[in-house]
Amino acid sequence: MGLDRREFLKVAGLAGLLGLGGKAAIDMFAPGELEASMETIPLTEGKRWAMVIDVHKIDETIIKKCVEACHREHNVPDLASKKEEIKWIWKEDYEHSFPERHHEYVGEDVEHGSFLLLCNHCSNPPCCRVCPTKATWQREDGIVMMDQHRCIGCRFCMAACPFGARSFNWGDPRRVLEDEKLKELNPGYPTNQDYPTRSKGVVEKCTFCAERLAKGQLPACVEAANTVKKDALVFGDLDEPDSNVRAVLRNHYTIRRKPELGTNPNVFYIV
Amino acid sequence: MYDGGKIITGLIIGIGLLMAPFFYNAGKAAKAPEPELTAKAKEAKQCVMEKAYMTSSHFSLLDDWRNTVVRDGERYYTAKSGKVFYKSLQMTCLDCHSNKSKFCDQCHDYVGVDPYCWDCHIEPKEKK
Amino acid sequence: MLETALKGRQGYWGLLIFLLALMGVGFVSYLYQFSEGLRITGMSRDVSWGFYIGQLTYFVGIAAGGVMVVLPCYLHDYKAFGRITILGEFLAVASVVMCGLFVIVDLGNLPRMLNIMIYPNPTSILFWDMIVLNVYMLLNIIIGWNVLSAERKGVHYQKWVKVLIYISIPWAFSIHTVTAFLYAGIPGRHYWLTAIMAARFLSSAFASGPALLILLCLIVRKVSNFDPGKEQIRTLGGIVAYAFILNMFFLLLELFTAFYSQIPGHMHSFDYLFGLEGHGSVLAPWMWASIGFAVVALVLLIVPATRRREDTLAVGCAAVIASTWIDKGFGLVIGGFIPNPFGRVFEYWPTTPEVLISVGVWATGFFILTVLYKIVISVKEEVGA
Numbered sequence: 001m002g003l004d005r006r007e008f009l010k011v012a013g014l015a016g017l018l019g020l021g022g023k024a025a026i027d028m029f030a031p032g033e034l035e036a037s038m039e040t041i042p043l044t045e046g047k048r049w050a051m052v053i054d055v056h057k058i059d060e061t062i063i064k065k066c067v068e069a070c071h072r073e074h075n076v077p078d079l080a081s082k083k084e085e086i087k088w089i090w091k092e093d094y095e096h097s098f099p100e101r102h103h104e105y106v107g108e109d110v111e112h113g114s115f116l117l118l119c120n121h122c123s124n125p126p127c128c129r130v131c132p133t134k135a136t137w138q139r140e141d142g143i144v145m146m147d148q149h150r151c152i153g154c155r156f157c158m159a160a161c162p163f164g165a166r167s168f169n170w171g172d173p174r175r176v177l178e179d180e181k182l183k184e185l186n187p188g189y190p191t192n193q194d195y196p197t198r199s200k201g202v203v204e205k206c207t208f209c210a211e212r213l214a215k216g217q218l219p220a221c222v223e224a225a226n227t228v229k230k231d232a233l234v235f236g237d238l239d240e241p242d243s244n245v246r247a248v249l250r251n252h253y254t255i256r257r258k259p260e261l262g263t264n265p266n267v268f269y270i271v
Numbered sequence: 272m273y274d275g276g277k278i279i280t281g282l283i284i285g286i287g288l289l290m291a292p293f294f295y296n297a298g299k300a301a302k303a304p305e306p307e308l309t310a311k312a313k314e315a316k317q318c319v320m321e322k323a324y325m326t327s328s329h330f331s332l333l334d335d336w337r338n339t340v341v342r343d344g345e346r347y348y349t350a351k352s353g354k355v356f357y358k359s360l361q362m363t364c365l366d367c368h369s370n371k372s373k374f375c376d377q378c379h380d381y382v383g384v385d386p387y388c389w390d391c392h393i394e395p396k397e398k399k
Numbered sequence: 400m401l402e403t404a405l406k407g408r409q410g411y412w413g414l415l416i417f418l419l420a421l422m423g424v425g426f427v428s429y430l431y432q433f434s435e436g437l438r439i440t441g442m443s444r445d446v447s448w449g450f451y452i453g454q455l456t457y458f459v460g461i462a463a464g465g466v467m468v469v470l471p472c473y474l475h476d477y478k479a480f481g482r483i484t485i486l487g488e489f490l491a492v493a494s495v496v497m498c499g500l501f502v503i504v505d506l507g508n509l510p511r512m513l514n515i516m517i518y519p520n521p522t523s524i525l526f527w528d529m530i531v532l533n534v535y536m537l538l539n540i541i542i543g544w545n546v547l548s549a550e551r552k553g554v555h556y557q558k559w560v561k562v563l564i565y566i567s568i569p570w571a572f573s574i575h576t577v578t579a580f581l582y583a584g585i586p587g588r589h590y591w592l593t594a595i596m597a598a599r600f601l602s603s604a605f606a607s608g609p610a611l612l613i614l615l616c617l618i619v620r621k622v623s624n625f626d627p628g629k630e631q632i633r634t635l636g637g638i639v640a641y642a643f644i645l646n647m648f649f650l651l652l653e654l655f656t657a658f659y660s661q662i663p664g665h666m667h668s669f670d671y672l673f674g675l676e677g678h679g680s681v682l683a684p685w686m687w688a689s690i691g692f693a694v695v696a697l698v699l700l701i702v703p704a705t706r707r708r709e710d711t712l713a714v715g716c717a718a719v720i721a722s723t724w725i726d727k728g729f730g731l732v733i734g735g736f737i738p739n740p741f742g743r744v745f746e747y748w749p750t751t752p753e754v755l756i757s758v759g760v761w762a763t764g765f766f767i768l769t770v771l772y773k774i775v776i777s778v779k780e781e782v783g784a
Contacts, residue, residue, distance in 0.1 A: 082745065083443040092741065099742035100664075126586055132523040133514040139344060147341050148391065152514050153437075153507015156525055158447040162587025164740035168447060168507065170438035172390075190393055194362050199390035200436035201507025214346050261586040 047239030048123065048142040049208055050266040051222070052248045053116050057232040062225050063091045063116055066233070069224035073209070075190040075197045077176045086167040088206040089118040089221055098257060110271065116233075118221070119144060119165040119206040120257065120265030127157035127166065136203070142238075142266060143208045153201040162261050165205050172200040208235075238266065304381050307373040315367060319350050330386070333360060361392045369395040400548055403777035404770045410622065411773060418766040425759010428752045429504060437507055439752045446736040446747035450729070450757055451505040455498050457607075457728035458764070459578045460600060462494035462535065464608010466571030467638050473564055479634065483627045486619070487612060488543035489771040491571075495536040497764035502529075504756050524580045531574045538567040543771075551778045575600045582735065590668035591735045593656075599649045600727075605642035607723040609635045610716035617713055619772065625779040629709075636712045640700035643719050647693055650726075668734040671744060681748050682733060685725050692722035 058066075070076070070089045079086060095102040097115040121144045128137050128144060135150035136157050158166045174197060176182040176189050183189075190197050195211070198204050209219035217223070218235055225232040236245035245268075248254075254268040306326075312318075318325050320332065336358040339345045348356045357363050368374040371394050379386065432439050442449045465487035472480035506512060519526050542563050549556035576597045582588070583596035593599075613635050616627035657665035670676040674683030699705045699715030706712055738744050749757075 084438055085444050096741035096743060129522045130524065130585070132520055132525040132529075133511075133518045134520045135514070135518075137342075141344075145341070149337055149341065150511070150514055150518065151508065152511045154502075154505070154525060155447045155507070156523070156581075158444075159588065159735070160585050162740055164445070167444055169436070170440075170442070171436040174390075193393055194359075196361065196391040196393065199387065203507075210344065214344060258587065263586060 046141045046213075046237040048237060048266065049121065049213075050142075050236065050238040050245045050268065051118075051208075051219075052234040052245050052252075052254065052268045052270060054232055054234070054248075054252075054270040055113055055115060056270065057229050058114065058116060058225065060091075060114060062228050062232055063114055065224045065228060066116060066221035067091065069220040070206070072191040073195065073212075073220040075173075075192055075195055076204075077173050077182070077189055077197075078185045079173075079176070080182060080185055084170045086169065086173070086204065088167075088204070089116060091115070092117045098255070100258070100260075101255075115269065116221075117163070117165075117257075118267060119208075120163055120263070120267045121206075121208055123264035123266060124262060126160040126162070126263060130156040130160040132156065139210070143210055144205075145207055145210060146204060148196075148198055148202045148204065151202040153203065155203060157203055162258050162263065163265070166203050167205065168203050169198050169200050173197050301381065304377040306375075306378055307370060309368060309370050309374075311369070312367045317350075317352060318367075319348065319356055333364075333388075336360070360388060365395045370397060371395060372397060400544075400551065400774055400778065403781075404773050406777075407773060411769070414769055415766065418762045418769065421762035422759050422766065425756050425762060428755040428759065431752055432504070432756060433509070437505075439750060441748050441750045441753060443745060443747065445739040445743070445745035446733060448505070448732050448736065449747055450749040450753055451501045453728040453732040454757055454760070455501040455505070456578060456581075456600075456731060457724055458494045458497045458501070459532065459575055460604030460723070460727060461608045461611060462491040462498065462532075463571045463575040463601070463604040464606075464612070465491035465494075465539070466568055467605050467609045467642075468612065468635070469564065469571070470568050471634070473561075474568065477634070479628065479630050483612075483616065483631050485543050485547055485775050486615060486627065486772070487608075488539045488546075489775065490608070490612060490615065490768065491539045492536055492543065492771065493764045493768035495532055495539075496767055497760055498532055499536075500760045500763060501757075504760065524577060524584065528574075528577050528581060531570065531577050535567070535570050535574050538563055538570060542567060547775060547778055550782060553782065572601065575604050582731075587740060588735045589664035590731075593653060595649055595652060599646065599653075602642050602646040602649055603723045603727055606639050606646050606719050607727075609642070610639045610719040613639065613716045614713060614720075615772070617709065619776060623776040623780065625776050632709060632712070633707060636700070636706050636715075639716060639719060640706060643693075643696055643700060646723070647697065667738050667742075671737050672730050672734045680744075681746050682730060686730050689722045689725035689730065692718040692725070696722055 067087075067089055071078075071087075074088060076086055076088055092115050094106065094110050094113055094115060097117060121142060123142060125136075125138055125144050128134075131137070132154060133150050133152055135147045135152070137145060137147075139145050153168070155168055158168060176186045209217070209221075212219060218226075222233040222235045231248070234244055234248050236243040238245055240246065248270070249268060252270045254270050256265040256268055259265065325332070336348065337360075340358050346358055348358045350356060365371065440449060440451075468480045468484050468487035471477040472484050503509060503512070515526060515529060521527075542560055545560045546556045549560075579597035579600040582591035583593060585591055613632055616632055616635075620626050654669065657669055667676075671680050672682055672686045674680040674686075696715050696718035699711050699718065704711075705715065733747050737746065
């Protein structure tokens with residue numbers, strides 16, 4: 001990251017004044033209630049980013065909002081095909097989120113509850129281990145990042161990910177602009193003019209909104225969820241003992257997906 | 272040399288075929304296009320680096336930007352003038368040079384290169 | 400020596416033209432895939448590797464199997480095999496070429512392929528697989544070519560070739576071990592996460608490689624004046640028998656661990672592949688066919704009378720090839736992806752363009768094999784072997 005908080009504010013402020021792209025940086029100067037909870041840990045300097053999803057607080061509306069916010073932010077198209085599906089964050093039921101925990105007598109609210117799944121940004125990510133070109137790798141702040149410029153499309157990472165978090169561009173995503181049916185499904189695609197689309201033949205996935213963190217903003221899903229219910233999704237630095245995520249983890253019983261595989265996921269669920 | 276005549280005839284025909292495009296196009300060289308500047312770009316006077324460097328090596332700069340942004344998370348660039356730029360092809364470069372067809376494509380077509388930037392990065396909507 | 404490949408009978412040219420035509424079909428299909436993307440294949444978000452990677456795995460096995468003639472010849476001084484080591488080595492060359500092509504057609508972004516070398520990641524098994532496969536191909540080209548040209552000149556090959564031969568023997572084991580590691584080190588894919596994966600790969604390789612070699616020897620004998628030899632074929636038959644029994648034994652070990660432990664993750668893929676779980680499986684008839692071929696092969700290879708008769712041995716070898724081809728070239732890769740990480744079943748079946756591209760790759764391999772074998776035959780006929 002290279003910049004400390006003070007330096008970042010200086011740069012962001014300068015960029016803001018000069019109108020040089022750092023549009024969103026201004027948000028840092030007028031923190032809402034949400035950002036206030038992050039006061040102690042600037043979003044630009046985490047050591048180990050993590051997310052806690054409170055399953056009691058999220059509902060269909062929030063989930064829909066999160067998914068939409070993410071996919072609009074990152075120009076993720078709906079390709080109307082299970083085979084070629086691309087998703088960064090999505091809804092899943094309990095049985096399929098935690099297949100090894102499921103049993104037939106599980107309580108109704110859990111059984112019918114909805115979970116929000118995304119890349120776990122594992123501390124020990126098998127996807128990065130297997131990538132032959134380091135097109136996917138772990139940043140110093142723990143984010144498992146994708147470099148779409150470098151990916152050769154071998155899909156080894158998809159085989160290696162135990163969480164099904166990765167999607168492949170089986171075709172050119174921009175065909176959405178030509179196909180009438182897809183056009184209708186994706187009004188305004190590409191929805192975010194400031195973010196690239198992808199090209200055919202590369203893998204993509206959630207990046208914990210690295211581009212937003214760099215500007216001092218929370219991930220799009222966290223922001224979207226919190227406009228409906230406070231702390232439904234909590235995002236922060238696990239490495240910081242006083243951080244919001246650490247506090248939430250201290251006070252609630254949480255589970256992670258497939259911890260027995262030793263990948264050490266950084267997305268937690270309060271159930 | 273066995274079959275010397277045949278070999279030499281073959282060589283002449285081969286070389287002739289190889290050179291054909293040069294003879295065919297001789298004297299027809301098109302004039303190198305000059306990238307057009309938008310009002311906004313003209314007003315700024317100075318790009319991220321001096322003009323000569325940008326003309327000859329903008330791709331090196333862009334390559335460096337994309338690597339440092341994506342891989343190192345370093346998103347700001349301080350120019351020699353002290354001006355700070357947000358390193359983004361889409362949001363910074365093309366904000367000024369919003370006339371992609373006249374600023375980028377014309378010259379790329381002329382030299383016959385086809386950078387894949389635009390497979391992913393979104394082109395500015397140009398006013399026709 | 401290359402000039403011997405340019406003189407041949409009508410049948411030879413006919414075969415080459417036929418293979419060239421298939422290569423053309425494959426190439427055109429590939430151009431279609433290159434412009435449309437891999438969406439024209441049957442692969443999906445859930446089954447993200449398919450026929451191509453399965454075939455890669457299978458032909459690494461065939462390539463490694465060639466060592467089963469080299470090893471007895473040079474480590475056990477079994478002289479009879481000296482006559483046919485070249486056939487094993489050139490089979491390995493053609494197989495590795497196919498492996499490389501199957502990787503290439505599977506890549507989503509071919510123009511960036513060199514990134515594997517520009518930005519190598521030493522923790523990636525794919526990086527190591529690329530290295531061991533290429534080195535193995537080089538070793539076999541150099542060894543095969545030198546030994547054959549020495550034979551043609553009636554002299555003994557040079558000493559440094561012998562060094563390469565000794566290197567090539569453990570190297571053959573390494574290529575299939577590393578290929579097994581592509582699968583065996585991945586958490587969360589239970590079907591692949593097994594310590595005997597490399598052992599299974601090697602046993603099936605040492606069955607299917609020599610089995611194919613036996614069939615090729617029989618063809619060579621039929622179309623030329625070079626006879627690879629009765630004793631050679633008989634010994635190879637014994638090797639195929641042992642290796643194939645081991646291969647089936649290893650499969651039983653897997654089945655025991657899965658179904659005696661009753662751990663769901665270990666059982667699921669087998670349940671799916673053999674259609675044991677209610678929800679029908681497009682692969683089940685194939686997997687049962689693989690078992691059927693295996694039974695035929697075991698009978699024909701274990702009973703001494705049928706193993707020693709060349710016609711029944713040939714049937715047994717064909718059954719070995721069919722059984723291992725389905726098991727490794729198809730079931731292995733797909734079974735690892737089903738059920739998916741969410742415990743759901745999303746099936747895979749290759750599309751027509753995908754099969755045509757594969758046909759093109761096979762044709763390329765057999766084209767190379769035909770030319771190389773033609774050279775071998777010409778030299779052997781010339782020296783009156």
